[in-house]
Amino acid sequence: MAVKVVIPTPLRQYTGKKDSVEIDARTVGEALAGLTSQFGDLRKHLFNEEGNLRSFVNVYVNDEDIRFLQKSQTPVNENDVISIVPSIAGGFSIRCICT
Amino acid sequence: MAINFRPEELENVRAHAARDYPSECCGILLGHADGESKEVSEVVPLRNLRHDPGRAQELLPVEDPSRESERNRFLIDPQDQLRVEKDSRQRGLDVLGYYHSHPDHPARPSNYDREHAWPWYSYVILSVERAEAKDVTSWVLSNDRSRFEQEDLKMR
Numbered sequence A: 001m002a003v004k005v006v007i008p009t010p011l012r013q014y015t016g017k018k019d020s021v022e023i024d025a026r027t028v029g030e031a032l033a034g035l036t037s038q039f040g041d042l043r044k045h046l047f048n049e050e051g052n053l054r055s056f057v058n059v060y061v062n063d064e065d066i067r068f069l070q071k072s073q074t075p076v077n078e079n080d081v082i083s084i085v086p087s088i089a090g091g092f093s094i095r096c097i098c099t
Numbered sequence B: 001m002a003i004n005f006r007p008e009e010l011e012n013v014r015a016h017a018a019r020d021y022p023s024e025c026c027g028i029l030l031g032h033a034d035g036e037s038k039e040v041s042e043v044v045p046l047r048n049l050r051h052d053p054g055r056a057q058e059l060l061p062v063e064d065p066s067r068e069s070e071r072n073r074f075l076i077d078p079q080d081q082l083r084v085e086k087d088s089r090q091r092g093l094d095v096l097g098y099y100h101s102h103p104d105h106p107a108r109p110s111n112y113d114r115e116h117a118w119p120w121y122s123y124v125i126l127s128v129e130r131a132e133a134k135d136v137t138s139w140v141l142s143n144d145r146s147r148f149e150q151e152d153l154k155m156r
């Protein structure tokens, strides 16, 4: 069953400039494993050394965050769209917020 | 590398930074990238999710919630990103990067900014002093993640 994985702009340099990739998979975990075996350089941007999804990476199936589904076990069906959404965060040095 | 804005888009970004002072503001930069330069054609202001500590903590926890808030942290709701990305893709636009403000701090990336940065994106930073937007700079993470490199920010 082919699902579409949408690649965000910063990671397209590792997918031969493709903005989406079709992968045969039954779960989100299988899809991401398939994706990173096809494009090895992607792995370190998506997974930590223990092989878990990095906390800076959000994964959605259609409009649902997989954190609130079954995480990497979340089943996917034909025509589902998996989106990799980079966490965008920042700020400056910690200071006392007293006001 | 360089990032190019139309004057009115940059004005929108500055106005957003001033309006949200003393909190950090954030937003998305949309447009086209061709090789060495990025052309911004649209900016979309977004909500700083650190205003909603419960949900922000669920998505990307901070170590010390008593000292890390919307005043010195920003987080974009991935749901907002997804919505903007989908809509922009249909119109042939790419996400080029993001902007955020540093209330009463210089327009230079912090270590926290670097730790959370992604390659390729432009990170535009504004310093805001007493509700007035001052300096605007733009930065791209180096490939080994060790530092940010400043890029030219130009008006077209």
Ligand SMILES: [Zn+2]
Binding pocket: A090, A091, A092, B100, B101, B102, B108, B109, B110, B113, B125
């Ligand atoms: Zn910052």
